[in-house]
Each structure stands twice: as C-alpha cells, then as structure tokens.
Amino acid sequence: MTQQAMIYKLYQAQADLMHPAREMARFGAGLARAMDIGEFTPAPLRQFGAACAMLADSGLTHQRPDYGFSSTRMGNDVVAVTEEPRLDTPFGTLLRFRKDTAIVQPRVLVAAPMSGHFATLLRGTVAVLLPDHDVYITDWKNARDTPLSDGVFGFDEYVDHLIRFMEVIGNGSHLIAVCQPAVAALAATAVMAQAGNRAQPRSLTLMAGPIDTRQNPTKVNQLAKAHSIEWFEKNLIDSVPWRYKGAFRRVYPGFLQLSAFVSMNLDRHINAHLAQFRALACGDVVAAEAHRKFYHEYGAVMDLPAEFYLETVQRIFQDHDLPLGRLTWHGQKVRPEAIRRTALLTVEGERDDICAIGQTMAALDLCSGVRQKRHHLQTGVGHYGVFSGSRWAREVYPKVRAMIEVTNQ
Incomplete structure (x- = not known):
C-alpha cells in the first residue's frame, strides 16, 4: 500500500x-x-x-462551527441578525447575515479562503463589517461530505461561484477577498469586466493575498517551489474514507x-x-x-477538493500564471487590465510571514485600467492581524469602509 x-x-x-x-x-x-x-x-x-x-x-472536529451572530449594533440600536442562505451548491453556500432593519446599506461579499478551515475563521472580519454593511460570505462546505456525483471543484469553479454569487447579490455590490481567494476574486472581476457583466463589483478589496508570490518569497512560497506538483499529489492527496458522504473523493485533508x-x-x-x-x-x-x-x-478542519488544492499550488505559487499574464478561466485568458469600473484597494501586513509585502500590492500594476486604486500597509501586524483583531477594527477597516463609501455614491 x-x-x-x-x-x-x-x-x-x-x-x-x-x-x-x-x-x-x-x-x-x-x-x-x-x-x-x-x-x-x-x-x-x-x-x-x-x-x-x-x-x-x-x-479535531469536521463540522462547521456556528458564526454566533444573533445581533449587532447600528448606532444606538441593537438589531437582530439572521443567517439567510441565498444560494446553495454542493460545494458552498452564499450566506447572508440579514439584519432586522429597513436601512439600505452597501452589499458586501466576503470571499473566504478554502485552506483547511471553515469560513467561520473570518467571524471577526464579518463582525466588524456588519454594523455598516449588508454582509454576505462564501460559506464553503467540507469536501468529504460532497458526493463524487456532484462533480469537481477546481480554481475555475471557485471563480464560477464568485461570479454567480455576485450576480445573486445584485448590481452595485462590493467584493472583499481575504488571503488565498485574492487571485480568484481578481480573476472573477476581470472575467466579469471582459463580458460586460453588470454585476461586476463596484469595489474590490484584496487583503493579504498571493497575487504575485515572486515578491519577497516567504517560507510558505519556498515550500511550494521546493517540490514538483507530482510530489504534492503523491504525498498530500488521499481519498475520503467510505463511511462519509464524499467517499472516494480525492482531497487534501x-x-x-x-x-x-x-x-x-x-x-x-x-x-x-x-x-x-x-x-x-x-x-x-x-x-x-x-x-x-x-x-x-x-481544530475544526475541512477537506479541500484535490483539484482545487493542486491547481492553486501550481497556478498561483509555482507557475505565477496571474502576474505573468498566463492565467485562464475555462480556457479563456484572464485580463486584469480590462477592469475599469471597479475601484481597487490592496491591504498588506508589515509582519506577514505568509503573504509578504509586495505580493498583494502587485494587483495595482496588473489592473492598469483602474483609475481609482489605493494601497494600505498596516504596521505592526502579521497575516491574521490584517483582517482580524483590534488593528483590523481600528486601523484597517476604516480604509475598507472609506473605499466602499466613495464608490457606493
């Protein structure tokens, strides 16, 4: 064996x-x-x-923890919050945190990473966004619970989900990608711009994401380059045991x-x-x-579809398809320069040892057609401090909110 x-x-x-x-x-x-x-x-x-x-x-557990939002404060009022699934697929749910208020607020989709944990890891990110925004999240499902008959989920399918989710949320919405999905979010925005899709986001915020991992490579980046994709497939990919719904699906556990x-x-x-x-x-x-x-x-972990994990390692961390102009979506070339109607904000952490300084900011040069673009380097924080914790709430979030407010007018 x-x-x-x-x-x-x-x-x-x-x-x-x-x-x-x-x-x-x-x-x-x-x-x-x-x-x-x-x-x-x-x-x-x-x-x-x-x-x-x-x-x-x-x-370890393999079930998504609760988000735990029952209410949030809006000004002097406390309003109830209800989780509302808006679209469900075998691999993920477009989940809305619906607030009991008639006030119309900017609609924001938070693109969560598929990196071994559930989207609830962004609970702190959502909590800060909730008072001022109508917040949605990509609530990804554990691949070991998805039957083989539901097909595959690779990088292209992640982009498909983002596009479909933005269409369901509606025109004039905003997209925030945290960490790993920054590349997919940029690709989805470019594909929508190339097609003239009216649901393309008004603003795109990329937070600590691996747009160009050639910039200041970290240990994570070096590990991805140290082995061939065949090595990753041989040593890190296995099949789900027979007792689970996703039996025999190949996954990165x-x-x-x-x-x-x-x-x-x-x-x-x-x-x-x-x-x-x-x-x-x-x-x-x-x-x-x-x-x-x-x-x-x-300790609440989720398995990733093998094709998504391997394509992410190869296309983003090994071959650098996006910064080298070689990224495709279902065979169609992805052209970031086609983005014109979407404002762009990139955010990095000074002490980030996973996604180093310069890797996310690279999106600004790739999106040459964008007129309204900004970068924020948050001092004193590592990777998670960019989108969670007190510095996120006090110093990073105001930059994100300002970008959304300006483009929402």
Missing part, C-alpha cells in the same frame, strides 16, 4: 482509537468539577481534572493543513497548551474558556 493511500486511513484509525479515551477523559473532567469545593480542593484533584479536560478537547499551520509556530502552540493546563488547575475560568474557544475553532 502506498503512502498516498495511507494518509487518511492512519488518521481515521487514530481518531477512532482515541475516541473512547476522550470520552472517558470528558467524564473524568466532569467528575473533578463536581468534586471541586473551592479553595479547599486538593491540588492533585484539580490537576487530574485539568489533564482530563485537555485530553477531552484534543480531538484538512488535518494535514492544520499540522502545517501548527508546525510553523510550534513553540507558541506548546506554550498555549501549557498555559491552559495551569489555568484549568488554578481555576482560571476566563482564561481557560478563551483558550478552549480559540482551539475549538482552530
């Missing part, structure tokens, strides 16, 4: 073997909590409960992508788990819950 055929089987066997142990640990943690009598609780009991709790929470993310900052994750043990053992409920919430989201 080849290594390729063993990846998912080994993971599934390990998960199955650990399931009873995690259930027992969950019972042990509950028992320790029930026996906790406050300051007189013996330290060994709390340490036992902490160890059990960490083991119980150590497994989400647990492999998570392993890659963790390995990039292994010391930080180890220290975070040591701190979690101390928090649980000392009864620091607030710190323990914050850790648990973060890693519950971080």
